[in-house]
Amino acid sequence: AQTVTQSQPEMSVQEAETVTLSCTYDTSENNYYLFWYKQPPSRQMILVIRQEAYKQQNATENRFSVNFQKAAKSFSLKISDSQLGDTAMYFCAFMVPPGAQKLVFGQGTRLTINP
Amino acid sequence: DADVTQTPRNRITKTGKRIMLECSQTKGHDRMYWYRQDPGLGLRLIYYSFDVKDINKGEISDGYSVSRQAQAKFSLSLESAIPNQTALYFCATGQTSNEQFFGPGTRLTVL
Numbered sequence: 746a747q748t749v750t751q752s753q754p755e756m757s758v759q760e761a762e763t764v765t766l767s768c769t770y771d772t773s774e775n776n777y778y779l780f781w782y783k784q785p786p787s788r789q790m791i792l793v794i795r796q797e798a799y800k801q802q803n804a805t806e807n808r809f810s811v812n813f814q815k816a817a818k819s820f821s822l823k824i825s826d827s828q829l830g831d832t833a834m835y836f837c838a839f840m841v842p843p844g845a846q847k848l849v850f851g852q853g854t855r856l857t858i859n860p
Numbered sequence: 861d862a863d864v865t866q867t868p869r870n871r872i873t874k875t876g877k878r879i880m881l882e883c884s885q886t887k888g889h890d891r892m893y894w895y896r897q898d899p900g901l902g903l904r905l906i907y908y909s910f911d912v913k914d915i916n917k918g919e920i921s922d923g924y925s926v927s928r929q930a931q932a933k934f935s936l937s938l939e940s941a942i943p944n945q946t947a948l949y950f951c952a953t954g955q956t957s958n959e960q961f962f963g964p965g966t967r968l969t970v971l
Contacts (some may be wrong), residue, residue, distance in 0.1 A: 755882060789962065790962035795958075809900065838903075842958055845891075845908060846889060848893075848895075848903070848952075850895075852901060853900075
């Protein structure tokens, strides 16, 4: 069974700083997808970034980037130039295609950006 | 209009009551999912469906049932609600792109 672990329950940084959220996973599969979802106080789940395991290049989306270390089974999220609107719960998730494409989530990290 | 909608958005009920949470989507996706979110546990899969005739149990299906009334509608029922089913419930849809699209969530409180 696949598992996803986020070891930082809470983090807090000042606005404009860079912050890195950690995520590790366990799987015997070779082909899979990794995701970071953001959940602001509105509780909507918003996809931040996605990484395909077969791609060695780390995914980036504007201020958000990942450090994907396949051998170490690590998938961290870096937020550069953090903004107040980045305050949210962040969930790391894992999916094995094809088939059911079920998402397996980590426990979440509550990130607070302070002014 | 939102692509994935859930009703109700909030619900308070009593132990032993039957309750149904509804999900509708306009994305035309075949796959639909129900997840439950608890503090410190993330989201866990309850049930998922590939189409109207294909329903599958997820990680934590005990105490829940589902109905896929149409491609666009997927309902979650609690036959006899209990307090430890108090949680935030999410419906999601997916297609072959491997991305899932989530509804706004239903906060359920069982007293």
